[in-house]
Amino acid sequence: MKRSTLLPMLLCRMLLCATLVALVLCAAPPLVSAAKVGAVAPDFTGTASTGKTFRLSDYRGKYVVLEWHNNGCPFVRKQYNSGNMQQLQKQWTRQGVAWFTILSSAPGKQGYATAQEENDYLAKMQAAPTAALLDPNGEIGHLYDAKTSPQMVVINPQGVVIYDGAIDDKPTTDLNDVPGATNYVSLALQQAMAGKQVEMPATRPYGCSVKYADATH
Amino acid sequence: MQRRSPSSWFYRTLTFGPALLLCAANAHAEATPITHGSLELIARNQWIAAGHTLDLGLRFQLEKGWHIYWVNPGDSGEPPRVEWQLPAGLTAGAIEWPAPRRLDTGSIVDYGYEDRVLLIVPLQAAPTLAAQQPVRLGAQVKLLVCSHEMCIPGKAELSLTLPIKSQPPAPDTLTAELFAATSKSLPRPAPGNWKFSVTDANDSFVLTANVGHQVTQAVFFPLAESQIENAAPQKLVTEKADFRLTLRKSDQLLKPIDRLKGVLVLSGDQAFLVDVPISKAGAVRSNSGNGATK
Numbered sequence: 001m002k003r004s005t006l007l008p009m010l011l012c013r014m015l016l017c018a019t020l021v022a023l024v025l026c027a028a029p030p031l032v033s034a035a036k037v038g039a040v041a042p043d044f045t046g047t048a049s050t051g052k053t054f055r056l057s058d059y060r061g062k063y064v065v066l067e068w069h070n071n072g073c074p075f076v077r078k079q080y081n082s083g084n085m086q087q088l089q090k091q092w093t094r095q096g097v098a099w100f101t102i103l104s105s106a107p108g109k110q111g112y113a114t115a116q117e118e119n120d121y122l123a124k125m126q127a128a129p130t131a132a133l134l135d136p137n138g139e140i141g142h143l144y145d146a147k148t149s150p151q152m153v154v155i156n157p158q159g160v161v162i163y164d165g166a167i168d169d170k171p172t173t174d175l176n177d178v179p180g181a182t183n184y185v186s187l188a189l190q191q192a193m194a195g196k197q198v199e200m201p202a203t204r205p206y207g208c209s210v211k212y213a214d215a216t217h
Numbered sequence: 218m219q220r221r222s223p224s225s226w227f228y229r230t231l232t233f234g235p236a237l238l239l240c241a242a243n244a245h246a247e248a249t250p251i252t253h254g255s256l257e258l259i260a261r262n263q264w265i266a267a268g269h270t271l272d273l274g275l276r277f278q279l280e281k282g283w284h285i286y287w288v289n290p291g292d293s294g295e296p297p298r299v300e301w302q303l304p305a306g307l308t309a310g311a312i313e314w315p316a317p318r319r320l321d322t323g324s325i326v327d328y329g330y331e332d333r334v335l336l337i338v339p340l341q342a343a344p345t346l347a348a349q350q351p352v353r354l355g356a357q358v359k360l361l362v363c364s365h366e367m368c369i370p371g372k373a374e375l376s377l378t379l380p381i382k383s384q385p386p387a388p389d390t391l392t393a394e395l396f397a398a399t400s401k402s403l404p405r406p407a408p409g410n411w412k413f414s415v416t417d418a419n420d421s422f423v424l425t426a427n428v429g430h431q432v433t434q435a436v437f438f439p440l441a442e443s444q445i446e447n448a449a450p451q452k453l454v455t456e457k458a459d460f461r462l463t464l465r466k467s468d469q470l471l472k473p474i475d476r477l478k479g480v481l482v483l484s485g486d487q488a489f490l491v492d493v494p495i496s497k498a499g500a501v502r503s504n505s506g507n508g509a510t511k
Contacts, residue, residue: 036468074361074370110367145468147325148293165469171295173361173370202469204443208368209293209325 046133049118070111073208104141106213148207163188165203268344287317291327302355316488
C-alpha cells in the first residue's frame with residue numbers, strides 16, 4: 001500500500017471504530033446497578049441450607065423469584081405468620097418458578113441462621129422455597145443491592161429482572177394488611193406469563209434493613 | 218430509722234392527694250411506656266376553646282440507639298400512625314412533622330427521629346361546641362421503633378382529658394416551652410426573595426438555590442418515596458449567595474415527575490419547605506415555596 005494513502009485509511013478506520021463504539025454505548029442499557037429492572041440479573045452461586053449449591057444461570061428458561069429474608073424482622077413475620085409467604089412459594093413453585101429465599105444477615109446479626117437453624121425454621125414454618133440460600137457475607141445481597149427484608153426480585157426465563165421491590169402495596173407490620181394487599185410478585189409473574197407488560201416493575205421495598213456485616217453504627 | 222407516726226402519713230396523703238389529682242386533671246397526662254421509650258399525649262392549652270384550634274402533641278422519648286420514622290421513612294421502616302377517638306365537634310388534622318434526621322447505616326439511609334420528638338396535631342373545635350365537663354380525647358398510635366439491629370412494632374393507647382370552654386384559650390405552662398420550641402423548629406416556607414430551580418440531569422436532580430448568603434450545609438429530605446436515592450451522598454457546591462445540591466434519582470423512579478417537594482435543612486437546623494417545578498433548562502425561577510403544602 002502506498003504510504004500516502006495509509007494515514008487517511010488509518011484515520012478512517014479509527015473514525016469508524018469510534019462511531020461503532022459510540023453506537024454500542026448508546027444502545028447499551030443505562031449505566032445503573034446491574035440488578036435493576038430491565039437489566040440482566042447478575043449471576044451468582046449460593047449454598048443452600050441443605051448444603052446443595054445453586055447457580056442462577058442454571059435456571060435460564062424458568063422464572064426465578066429471589067426473596068430476602070430475616071426471620072426476626074416484623075415485616076417478614078407478617079408474611080410468614082399469616083402463611084402468605086409459604087402460600088406464594090407453593091403456588092409459584094408448582095407453576096415451575098424457582099424460588100430462592102436468601103439470608104444476607106451477617107453472623108451475630110438478626111436474621112442470621114446456621115444451616116440447621118434454617119432447616120428447622122423452614123420445617124416449622126412449612127415454607128416451600130426451591131432453596132434457602134445462606135449468604136452471611138452478603139455477597140448476593142450486595143450484588144442485588146438488597147436493602148430490606150422482605151425485598152423481592154423476579155427474573156424472567158431470559159434472565160432479565162422484571163420486578164424489584166416490595167412484596168406488596170401495604171408497607172406495614174400488621175398481619176391484617178395481608179389479605180387486602182396487592183401482591184407485586186404474583187402480579188409480575190401473572191402479567192409476564194400472560195405475555196403482558198409488567199405493570200409495576202419497581203417499587204420501594206419496605207421492611208427492615210438487611211443486616212450486612214459492614215453496617216456502620 | 219425513726220418510725221413516723223401513722224397519723225403524719227395520713228395528713229400527708231390528705232394534703233398531697235388532691236394536689237396529685239389536680240395534676241392528673243390538667244393538660245399533662247402520664248407517659249405511656251412503649252418499646253424502648255415512652256409516649257404521651259399532651260396539649261398546648263389548658264382547655265379546648267370552642268371555635269379555636271388546639272395543638273395536641275405526641276411526645277416521644279426514646280432510649281439511646283432507638284428511633285422512629287418520618288412521614289417518608291426512607292429506605293426502611295414505617296412512620297407512626299394515629300387513629301383518634303374524639304367526641305363530636307372535634308376534628309384532628311394531620312401530623313406536623315419536624316425536620317427529620319438522616320439515619321445512616323451505610324448501605325441504607327432512613328429518615329426519622331432519635332432521642333425525643335414532639336409530633337404536633339392540630340385539633341379543631343367547632344364554634345357551636347358547648348362548654349362542658351372534661352371530655353376524653355383518645356389516640357391509638359401504631360408505631361415501629363427500630364435500632365440498627367432490629368425493629369419492634371407496637372401500639373399505644375393514649376388519652377387526655379380536657380374541659381371545653383367558650384373562653385379564649387390559655388396556655389398550659391407545663392407544656393408551653395416544649396410546644397414553642399417544636400413550633401419554632403418546624404419546616405417553614407422559604408422567604409419570598411429566595412429563588413429555587415430544579416433541573417433534570419438524567420440520573421440526578423440538581424436543586425439550585427439563591428438564598429442571599431453563603432450556605433455551608435444543605436440536606437434535602439423528599440416528602441415522597443421513590444424519588445431520590447436516599448443513600449446517595451448529596452453533593453453540595455456553594456458560591457457566595459447560592460448553592461447547588463445534586464440528588465441522585467431513585468431506581469424506582471420510572472416515570473418523570475413534575476415537581477420536587479420536600480424539606481431543605483440548612484446550617485443551624487434551619488428547615489424550609491420547598492416545592493419546586495422540575496425543568497430541563499437551567500433557568501432560575503422565583504421561589505415557589507410560598508404556600509407550599511406540608
